[in-house]
Amino acid sequence: MILYWMAQNFAAAGLKRWRIFLDSPMAIQATIAYARHSDLHDEHAAALWAQAQERSLLPNLRLVETAEQSKALNQLQSGAIIIAGSGMCTGGRIRTTCCTMCGARNVIS
Numbered sequence: 001m002i003l004y005w006m007a008q009n010f011a012a013a014g015l016k017r018w019r020i021f022l023d024s025p026m027a028i029q030a031t032i033a034y035a036r037h038s039d040l041h042d043e044h045a046a047a048l049w050a051q052a053q054e055r056s057l058l059p060n061l062r063l064v065e066t067a068e069q070s071k072a073l074n075q076l077q078s079g080a081i082i083i084a085g086s087g088m089c090t091g092g093r094i095r096t097t098c099c100t101m102c103g104a105r106n107v108i109s
Helices: 002-008 025-036 043-054 067-075 086-090 094-101
Strands: 019-022 061-063 080-083
Touching: 002 043, 019 025, 067 094
Parallel strands: 019 061, 019 080
Antiparallel strands: none
8 A cells, every 4th residue: 555655646755766665575475466456456546557567666666575685775874765564673574674773863663
């Protein structure tokens, strides 16, 4: 749902300037499944996903599929939005990134 909102509001929300990471294997698989079943989408969502077939849903979205890729997020200094499930923040692999970034000014948890 958050990726759908971001795609709908990409320009208005100023998302072009951010690197966006989806750091959740389950969310990645859910997004793939959602895209695969476009016959179940409403008219607006179907149009948005049809455009996404030609390009990425978000041009600056990166899928973080492995633990090594997730650990690499610790090197980010600024300009990133990291999307992860709440369970990933309390006991999963994004927990280290949250702890690393705690001193950063622009962290929302």
